[in-house]
Amino acid sequence: MRVMAQLAMVMNLDKCIGCHTCSVTCKQAWTNRAGVEYVWFNNVETRPGQGYPRDYEDQERWRGGWVLGRRGRLKLRGGGRLRKLLTIFANPKLPGIDEYYEPWTYDYDTLTNSPLQRHPPVARPRSLISGENTKITWSANWDDDLGGAPDHGHLDPVLKGIEDKVRFEFEQTFMFYLPRICEHCLNPSCAASCPSGAIYKRSEDGIVLVDQDRCRGWRMCVSGCPYKKVYFNHRTGKAEKCTFCFPRVEVGIPTVCAETCVGRLRYIGLVLYDADRVSAAASTPDEKDLYEAQRRVFLDPEDPVVVREAERAGIPHDWVDAARRSPVHALISKYRLALPLHPEYRTMPMVWYIPPLSPVVDVVRDTGHDAEDRDNLFAAIDALRIPVEYLAGLFTAGDVRPVDAVLRKLAAMRSYMRDINLGRAPREAIAASVGMTGDQVRDMFRLLALAKYEERYVIPPAHAELAHGLEELATECSLDYEGGPGMGGWGPFGENSGGAPPIAVENFRMLRNRQTADTVAGPVDKENRVNLLNWDGKGHPEGLFPPRPAERPGGGDPAGEVEPRP
Amino acid sequence: MNAWDVLLWVAVPYASIAVFIVGHVWRYRYDKFGWTTRSSQLYESRLLRLGSPLFHFGILLVALGHVGGLLVPKSWTEAVGVSDTAYHVVAVGLGALAGLCTLVGAAILVYRRRTVGPVFSATTRNDKVMYVLLLGTILLGLGTTVLGNLTDQPHDYRETVSPWFRSIFYFQPDPDLMAAAPLGFRLHALAAWALFAFWPFSRLVHVFSLPLGYLTRPYIVYRSRDQHLGNRAPRRGWERVR
Numbered sequence: 001m002r003v004m005a006q007l008a009m010v011m012n013l014d015k016c017i018g019c020h021t022c023s024v025t026c027k028q029a030w031t032n033r034a035g036v037e038y039v040w041f042n043n044v045e046t047r048p049g050q051g052y053p054r055d056y057e058d059q060e061r062w063r064g065g066w067v068l069g070r071r072g073r074l075k076l077r078g079g080g081r082l083r084k085l086l087t088i089f090a091n092p093k094l095p096g097i098d099e100y101y102e103p104w105t106y107d108y109d110t111l112t113n114s115p116l117q118r119h120p121p122v123a124r125p126r127s128l129i130s131g132e133n134t135k136i137t138w139s140a141n142w143d144d145d146l147g148g149a150p151d152h153g154h155l156d157p158v159l160k161g162i163e164d165k166v167r168f169e170f171e172q173t174f175m176f177y178l179p180r181i182c183e184h185c186l187n188p189s190c191a192a193s194c195p196s197g198a199i200y201k202r203s204e205d206g207i208v209l210v211d212q213d214r215c216r217g218w219r220m221c222v223s224g225c226p227y228k229k230v231y232f233n234h235r236t237g238k239a240e241k242c243t244f245c246f247p248r249v250e251v252g253i254p255t256v257c258a259e260t261c262v263g264r265l266r267y268i269g270l271v272l273y274d275a276d277r278v279s280a281a282a283s284t285p286d287e288k289d290l291y292e293a294q295r296r297v298f299l300d301p302e303d304p305v306v307v308r309e310a311e312r313a314g315i316p317h318d319w320v321d322a323a324r325r326s327p328v329h330a331l332i333s334k335y336r337l338a339l340p341l342h343p344e345y346r347t348m349p350m351v352w353y354i355p356p357l358s359p360v361v362d363v364v365r366d367t368g369h370d371a372e373d374r375d376n377l378f379a380a381i382d383a384l385r386i387p388v389e390y391l392a393g394l395f396t397a398g399d400v401r402p403v404d405a406v407l408r409k410l411a412a413m414r415s416y417m418r419d420i421n422l423g424r425a426p427r428e429a430i431a432a433s434v435g436m437t438g439d440q441v442r443d444m445f446r447l448l449a450l451a452k453y454e455e456r457y458v459i460p461p462a463h464a465e466l467a468h469g470l471e472e473l474a475t476e477c478s479l480d481y482e483g484g485p486g487m488g489g490w491g492p493f494g495e496n497s498g499g500a501p502p503i504a505v506e507n508f509r510m511l512r513n514r515q516t517a518d519t520v521a522g523p524v525d526k527e528n529r530v531n532l533l534n535w536d537g538k539g540h541p542e543g544l545f546p547p548r549p550a551e552r553p554g555g556g557d558p559a560g561e562v563e564p565r566p
Numbered sequence: 567m568n569a570w571d572v573l574l575w576v577a578v579p580y581a582s583i584a585v586f587i588v589g590h591v592w593r594y595r596y597d598k599f600g601w602t603t604r605s606s607q608l609y610e611s612r613l614l615r616l617g618s619p620l621f622h623f624g625i626l627l628v629a630l631g632h633v634g635g636l637l638v639p640k641s642w643t644e645a646v647g648v649s650d651t652a653y654h655v656v657a658v659g660l661g662a663l664a665g666l667c668t669l670v671g672a673a674i675l676v677y678r679r680r681t682v683g684p685v686f687s688a689t690t691r692n693d694k695v696m697y698v699l700l701l702g703t704i705l706l707g708l709g710t711t712v713l714g715n716l717t718d719q720p721h722d723y724r725e726t727v728s729p730w731f732r733s734i735f736y737f738q739p740d741p742d743l744m745a746a747a748p749l750g751f752r753l754h755a756l757a758a759w760a761l762f763a764f765w766p767f768s769r770l771v772h773v774f775s776l777p778l779g780y781l782t783r784p785y786i787v788y789r790s791r792d793q794h795l796g797n798r799a800p801r802r803g804w805e806r807v808r
Binding site: 081082084085087088089090091092094096097129130131132187188191192194195196197199200201202203204211212213214215216217218219232234235236237238250462 | 598599601602603604605606607608609610611614615618619621622623683684687688772775777778779780781783785786787788789790791
């Protein structure tokens with residue numbers, strides 16, 4: 001057993017309202033530069049739909065991910081090493097800019113500069129690629145909210161095989177939103193496709209990153225990733241991808257997409273897994289067993305053997321503790337609500353999804369039945385094969401049984417909690433019908449519906465900052481510790497003088513303090529600083545000493561209610 | 567031996583080689599981020615799929631031919647019993663084929679670069695200089711070979727150019743050999759030295775990134791968090807414990 005820790009995410013699709021806030025904030029944070037105008041590390045797709053880039057799930061066409069070879073061994077669907085090298089001069093499977101979309105801006109200048117004329121001036125769209133006037137014909141969200149679905153809804157690759165039934169049912173359409181980021185797979189085919197070896201998986205937290213200094217722009221990763229979540233920066237000639245906001249999670253704050261999610265549908269936490277079993281699990285012969293196989297790779301952090309092995313593998317104790325409290329572990333392994341996206345690609349993805357019950361609920365309610373009654377919902381799950389089969393096509397390689405089980409749990413929770421909310425006696429039989437106890441259902445409800453900040457995001461900070469602290473003691477102002485009077489990075493000539501401030505750790509600690517403080521950032525905080533020149537050494541002025549453990553919010557009473565943070 | 571010969575066939579080669587080597591070391595140390603193919607396939611794929619492999623495989627073959635022609639002394643091939651005629655037929659045959667592939671590929675690529683809007687606007691001045699030098703060298707070389715073989719008496723470069731080229735690397739340069747070569751060869755050589763001197767500062771550096779290591783490395787690369795904490799190297803005495 002070789003225990004490794006992986007930072008993973010679960011998204012509860014029932015709560016996604018498709019507002020694209022995650023996409024916009026991610027873009028502002030990471031891809032608001034020239035060369036990556038067309039890139040969305042995070043995007044939200046309407047399903048059924050073609051997705052972004054168009055049609056990316058059709059692996060017959062794009063040949064991403066892994067397949068089993070004749071002797072049952074994993075091989076890249078796009079071809080082995082030699083084939084990659086022979087096609088290195090022109091990648092045969094690279095999506096063109098049209099498959100994403102041609103990014104554009106508007107010629108706003110004419111609005112203010114045009115002379116007086118009879119007709120108001122128009123800001124024409126201008127391509128950001130060629131600089132010419134352009135016609136907008138496609139974008140990352142062209143089929144948002146099923147827009148244009150009668151025309152090209154059937155082009156969704158997941159509908160293959162059930163498109164007849166869906167067309168029949170389309171008058172009573174179903175839809176839901178699917179936010180996507182890089183899956184940070186356990187068996188990443190982008191990394192395996194990279195000829196330069198520039199894409200690597202961090203051994204501490206499993207985040208998959210591109211080394212910008214080693215990437216040589218061969219573009220094989222773009223083809224190798226079946227989720228098409230590695231992008232080519234056409235200005236720098238380097239591959240770029242979602243970083244899981246590593247500068248943020250290293251100091252224990254959630255990714256930008258998760259932090260800004262208004263539906264609070266994202267959960268971030270650690271999963272411990274056995275690295276020795278990954279390739280065996282990925283080589284499971286029947287692709288419908290891949291979901292189960294991947295779940296069995298995960299380890300139970302309560303198991304003393306696992307804890308001992310984790311310690312042997314050098315995983316710090318607080319990380320094991322965080323893995324125990326991890327909401328991701330709970331949703332995947334304890335409640336078994338979360339399912340992986342397209343396990344049939346055999347990359348062992350690590351961003352999982354709780355399939356939405358809403359397509360079922362909507363139908364029950366629209367037909368005039370009680371949509372919170374267990375029997376109605378169960379019957380509907382059995383009867384409504386189209387949404388269920390579609391969900392199975394996304395999350396379990398077409399096996400409807402796990403999806404059925406998840407939807408039944410969600411339905412049971414819905415009707416069990418309805419009784420409680422109406423002040424009636426809870427019916428244990430409802431919980432028992434999905435193999436749970438009432439307490440478990442209530443815990444699940446708390447995690448899914450209340451979704452407190454501290455319970456959604458259990459992110460242990462990385463341990464490197466301790467070493468850096470040592471370095472700072474020796475090399476910088478000794479009052480420049482967190483919350484100390486010297487904090488704020490003064491140099492000898494005022495606020496911004498001196499050397500370059502270190503990235504990541506310190507900056508983001510400050511950022512977190514600012515974000516979680518009650519006061520507006522900046523001036524208010526400065527007034528509270530203690531002037532050491534006239535401090536007489538008595539008492540404990542506020543802000544001079546770090547808070548004691550017992551005084552920290554939430555530190556003393558883990559069971560207590562904690563204020564939701566902004 | 568006059569001063570011009572020494573300048574052109576001794577000084578220029580050594581200067582070019584020095585710039586080539588030092589330039590690459592410098593570029594690798596200070597501009598790893600800029601070390602890339604700068605592919606434009608995202609903008610246009612159809613023409614590239616035809617032109618790029620033609621050009622690249624062609625020029626690899628051309629490079630191989632140059633290794634054979636310049637570095638292998640005539641006495642060696644004669645020693646293993648390859649007659650002059652046989653050598654000539656093979657060299658001209660393969661060379662013409664490779665040269666044609668390269669030229670057709672390059673023509674497609676240049677056409678693409680000029681006519682496809684986004685590709686053209688992504689072309690830097692550096693790229694243009696590189697194109698002129700590269701195409702100039704190719705055209706001069708190919709032209710010399712073709713024209714030379716159209717006349718009855720093709721020049722035997724293995725008596726002049728090759729020994730001169732090798733003499734540079736023995737550090738006993740013999741400019742007289744090159745001065746005796748026909749004009750075409752001399753121009754081709756000069757263009758090549760200019761190209762080599764410009765090489766480290768252009769996108770051509772990607773030649774040295776041919777990822778042969780991919781054939782042997784494990785598929786998935788694991789790496790630990792950056793050894794550097796923050797953006798500075800650790801101070802002496804404060805390195806992390808291993």
